[in-house]
Amino acid sequence: MSRVFTPGSSVSKKTEEKVRAAAAELGYRPNVLARSLKSGKSRMIGLVVAYLENYFYPEVVERISSELQKVGYHVLVFIGQNTAVDTDRVVSELMDYQVDGIVLASVSLSSHLAERCLSIGVPVVLFNRGQDHAQLSAVTSNNRAGGRALAEYLCALGHERIAYVAGFEEAATQRDREAGFREGLEAAGQGLFARAVGNFRYAEAQAATREIFARRERPDALFVANDHMAFAAMDVLRFEMGLKVPEDVSVVGFDDVPPAAWPAYNLTTYRQNVAKMVEETVAILIGDPLAAPRQVELEGQLVIRGSTRRYGQGRA
Incomplete structure (x- = not known):
């Protein structure tokens, strides 16, 4: 019986069905904890x-x-x-x-x-x-390559005032994405127009977006360090500030989570x-x-x- 209830053990399908039927009738359940003590796994x-x-x-x-x-x-x-x-x-x-x-x-x-x-x-x-x-x-x-690809794409579209909402500053993913993004901008003869920190959190990304777009001259494109924050940024831009995406500002994210493809966001992003x-x-x-x-x-x-x-x- 033990072989039937041991993952990876070799046993015929017919035998397995008989053993499991008998176990169900008797109310038998394998003791996983006891088995782990014996096997060390x-x-x-x-x-x-x-x-x-x-x-x-x-x-x-x-x-x-x-x-x-x-x-x-x-x-x-x-x-x-x-x-x-x-x-x-x-x-x-x-x-x-x-x-x-x-x-x-x-x-x-x-x-x-x-x-x-x-x-x-x-x-x-x-x-x-x-x-x-x-x-x-x-x-x-390759977060650095992803950030660079997004910068190159936004520059190729003709954007000249490109801002960035950063993630958690101590995270290597955040640092690499931003480093690649800055490299892509510099290769196109541009620098970062504005920057704020969203810490990979929805509410903080909303606040970061408000901070960036409160300036007199607004960005014409925005890279947000992940899709989760990009949704927050788009919600602020459209529903609080009355801006149109992408007519007034292009927005890009990173990850390609399922809602990125939803019509409500239709987000350009870098897919992991x-x-x-x-x-x-x-x-x-x-x-x-x-x-x-x-x-x-x-x-x-x-x-x-x-x-x-x-x-x-x-x-x-």
């Missing part, structure tokens, strides 16, 4: 996310859970914050569950706790955020390859525990929609 992965308000992360949670379930693992989801102190607390709690691996989605981990995880053989993968720790694996997009990011993350988690840490950086794709004006449409 809990078959559980801890996933820490900063917040679920951003549509990017529910998709990540769903995809990671689905892919891990296919290979006999289950996911424990914990909510952390952007600070390493809070993440350390959450990760310490996760380790009490004897998890076989940890995924940190856009949160940071202190060097001390990273070393502790490594010392007991628990692989840690940073998802959508890099960190200066050579022993931690990380899976990200979430499916491939999840695939690489799972491969690291269930791969050779003695393998060297991997730093995976994946290319994304510029997705052009109706929130930016067309070539030759004229200057705002």
Whole structure:
């Protein structure tokens, strides 16, 4: 009977059906915790996310859970914050569950706790955020290239007053996106027209947009460091300031979350390859525990929609 309820075990379909039918009749349920004590494996992965308000992360949670379930693992989801102190607390709690691996989605981990995880053989993968720790694996997009591509596109459209709403300043994703964006502007002979910080939060992105557009001379284009904040910016521009997107101002984001394609936003953005990011993350988690840490950086794709004006449409 134990082979039927052990993930990855070889058993014929006919035998499995008979055993499961008998187990159901007897009310038998396998003791997963007892099995984990015997095998030394809990078959559980801890996933820490900063917040679920951003549509990017529910998709990540769903995809990671689905892919891990296919290979006999289950996911424990914990909510952390952007600070390493809070993440350390959450990760310490996760380790009490004897998890076989940890995924940190856009949160940071202190060097001390990273070393502790490594010392007991628990692989840690940073998802959508890099960190200066050579022993931690990380899976990200090429954020610098994405920021540069968006700058090149806006400049090619003829925009000359291009502003930026930044994310959380300490995040590597934010820094790389802005660095690439500034490089693209400089290559076109331009500089950043205005800048404010939205911290990857909807309300703060609204405030940042109001700050940028309160000036006498307004931007004619706006890059927002992720789609979640771009939706906030567009809502302020259209419904508070009475501006038209893209006639008065073009808006671009980063991620390509599902609402970006909705008619209400129709957002031009830089798409992260979430499916491939999840695939690489799972491969690291269930791969050779003695393998060297991997730093995976994946290319994304510029997705052009109706929130930016067309070539030759004229200057705002």
